[in-house]
Amino acid sequence: MTVQPQSPSASTPVPVAGHGHIQPMTVFYDDLDAMGLVHNCRYAVILERALSEFWTGRGFSNKNGASNPDSFLVVAEFSIKYKFPVRGAGPVSVHFWVERLGDTSAVYAFRFVSADGATVHAEGRRVHIRMDPATLRPTSWTPPARAVLEELLLPG
Template sequence: MTDLATAVEYGHVEPITVYFDDLDAMGIVHNARYAVLLERAVTPYWTERGHYFDHNGPSTPDLFHAVREFAITYHRPIRGAGEVHVHFWLNHLGETSAEYGFRFHSPDATVVYAEGRRAIVRLDPATMRPTPWTESARAVASTLLR
């Protein structure tokens, strides 16, 4: 974890790597890749806290969720491959849903590339209907609340 990650007032900052295949023909991160880059940031946070996928499947039922909404505003392009930091947090944790806020920025936090929000809904695998988060997920999620 970086010094910046420990300095935020809420949420978490995760350094991620932008790879060559994340770039478009102009050498900037393709707009559609931001959702994937956000996953690269959020996944290690939850994995380190016991919520992960492996060869046995999901470690908890909370990993069966779907993105309901993804909204992003682009401020400046991320040019080329390399390290970018993602600051993410939870704006809201409901009975069956959650809303993340996020910001992509330079490692020194002086440039904000993009920011937005992502809403997710936990689903029952049998019915595909919303179902409540477990206490384990609520405990981890509470560490991200703004």
Template sequence: MPQPETTVERGIVEPGYTHFDELDSMGFVHNSRYMVLVERALTTFWARQGFAFTDGKYTQPDVFLAVAEFSISYRAPIRGTGEIGIHLWMDKLSDSSAVYGFRVLSADGGVVHAEGRRVHIRLDPKTLRPTAWSDAFNDVAKTLL
């Protein structure tokens, strides 16, 4: 899949694609699919950095996390299938949480279809209590700050 032609000052733009089964009866991407598009972009970014869920196992302990908040504002509908870009950055990184900002963009970056934020909390798999990110996670996360 080609990379979106979008340059950003902060964060990265992950390429995405909208599919026919994501459309509503008006031919717009259904509102619930935007969260999936953001989830896929985050998963792709972190998997490229070595943080993934493969063969039923986490490749890094930092992958065990929960979404504590997800908010989204819709700006302009995505009309039909095709390439898009997901602009991701990190607004805040604390000991056990990460606050992401995102924008769902047209492939050329000229249209902002939606924007919002998502908060992750790293959990200890045994206690299910918040726990600190690893140094490896912090190193990668700083590239999004």
């Protein structure tokens, strides 16, 4: 199956940060493929960095082991649709929000957008499951993490 990139003018309009969070990120030279485009696998890495920066800024960190029990989670699903290539190193924004919040899970939706917000480069979803470190079984979010996740929750 071949995916045809959309032109920037055909991209879905980027919503203002009225929901979710927009995390400015940097594409580095080593994120690029031989054609000077962000390599497909690097989108997952950049998304991981964006989510990590967001959560670390709110006191949830994995530095020196999990400093918070909600930091112990697994990614149960990751999907992405590529819309228009990111060319070269430089700024890009990752807009993410929570589409659905369960007792032990959170379903994120995300978009990679140009720094000016005019182009959607990729969009997708990622499912997190909070795990108990002792049993490796799903366990409920703590109230502090649930509060942050609810801030990201898509209205309605």
